[in-house]
Amino acid sequence: MFELMYNYNAKAQLIQQNRQNVFGLDTELVDNINAVIMGQPSFLAEDSFIVYADSNDIVIDIRSTIGL
Numbered sequence: 001m002f003e004l005m006y007n008y009n010a011k012a013q014l015i016q017q018n019r020q021n022v023f024g025l026d027t028e029l030v031d032n033i034n035a036v037i038m039g040q041p042s043f044l045a046e047d048s049f050i051v052y053a054d055s056n057d058i059v060i061d062i063r064s065t066i067g068l
Contacts, residue, residue, distance in 0.1 A: 033060060 033049060035042040050061040 029062070029065065033062065033065075 032042040032044045036044050036046055036048070037051065044065065048062075048065045052059040052061065
């Protein structure tokens with residue numbers, strides 16, 4: 001274990017990001033939710049989703065928008 005730790009050159013390693021699609025959420029839907037919140041044109045209506053917010057978190061309930 002220590003041999004690997006002492007011989008590991010982090011500067012020589014490639015930096016990459018593994019993209020994960022956890023919820024399978026469509027980015028177009030996210031963009032349109034943001035547009036409605038900011039008062040911009042969107043294919044969604046304001047009553048298509050519910051936004052819950054407090055001092056720590058923001059939760060957007062999109063179940064009715066995606067048919068759940």
